[in-house]
Amino acid sequence: MNSTTETRMSLTLAVGALCMVFALSMSAQVQTTTTASADSATVVTTVARGEIVYISGNNVVVKMEDGSLRHFDNVPDTAKVTVDGKELGVHDLQVGMKVQKTITTTTIPKTITTVKSVNGTVWNVNPPLSVILTMENGKNQQFEIPKDQKFNVNGQMVDAWGLKKGMKISATKVVEVPETMVRQRAQMTGKMAPPPPAPPADAPILIAVLVPSAAKPAPAAEPAPTKLPKTGGPLPLIGFLGAFSLASSLGLRALRTKRGN
Numbered sequence: 001m002n003s004t005t006e007t008r009m010s011l012t013l014a015v016g017a018l019c020m021v022f023a024l025s026m027s028a029q030v031q032t033t034t035t036a037s038a039d040s041a042t043v044v045t046t047v048a049r050g051e052i053v054y055i056s057g058n059n060v061v062v063k064m065e066d067g068s069l070r071h072f073d074n075v076p077d078t079a080k081v082t083v084d085g086k087e088l089g090v091h092d093l094q095v096g097m098k099v100q101k102t103i104t105t106t107t108i109p110k111t112i113t114t115v116k117s118v119n120g121t122v123w124n125v126n127p128p129l130s131v132i133l134t135m136e137n138g139k140n141q142q143f144e145i146p147k148d149q150k151f152n153v154n155g156q157m158v159d160a161w162g163l164k165k166g167m168k169i170s171a172t173k174v175v176e177v178p179e180t181m182v183r184q185r186a187q188m189t190g191k192m193a194p195p196p197p198a199p200p201a202d203a204p205i206l207i208a209v210l211v212p213s214a215a216k217p218a219p220a221a222e223p224a225p226t227k228l229p230k231t232g233g234p235l236p237l238i239g240f241l242g243a244f245s246l247a248s249s250l251g252l253r254a255l256r257t258k259r260g261n
Contacts (some may be wrong), residue, residue, distance in 0.1 A: 050065065058075045110179045120168070128145055
């Protein structure tokens with residue numbers, strides 16, 4: 001059992017090594033070079049401005065310069081706005097704050113050039129579609145012939161129809177593929193909401209002045225009444241005079257009686 005397993009593993013390793021050698025030998029016959037060239041870059045900057053009119057948690061509503069409202073839902077906590085040199089998160093924003101987003105887009109056109117070169121001896125040719133070459137390692141390899149492909153035969157350039165069996169040729173295939181690389185960089189800045197405006201200079205200003213209260217003057221003496229009070233009316237005086245007259249009359253009568261006797 002162990003011998004069989006070891007045999008299978010040995011065969012597997014041998015096949016893998018053979019495939020690797022074959023791939024390396026084949027790749028060694030075709031030389032490939034890839035280069036990239038960049039043209040002048042184009043930079044476009046766009047600026048969007050607005051004012052924060054509503055904030056609730058991570059949801060922000062901004063009124064843009066054209067009057068439209070833009071809703072930003074679930075703004076991540078990692079998003080930052082630079083205000084007066086400080087980076088503020090979404091929970092530090094305030095209603096009335098002016099915000100500005102500057103997007104810089106850089107577009108760089110590039111050309112990817114791939115050059116493949118091969119050397120071999122023509123073993124068979126099927127113009128204008130394909131050719132089979134015997135490589136330096138003695139292996140045959142088939143190649144598709146690109147349109148308008150030229151081959152160098154002893155310093156002369158011929159097409160697929162000029163190839164003959166036994167010719168030693170070299171061919172170079174150049175493929176250019178245009179690519180465009182686009183990079184964007186966004187920057188958020190803002191300004192705090194302005195303070196409330198001060199009152200105009202000609203507006204009256206209410207000033208409260210605390211004035212100490214003066215001591216209350218002592219109450220003035222009441223003038224003597226010009227009339228007797230109801231309790232001091234003439235009735236007691238009249239009664240007193242009546243009693244006095246009665247007593248006098250009785251006294252005189254008693255005196256006369258005494259003298260008559």
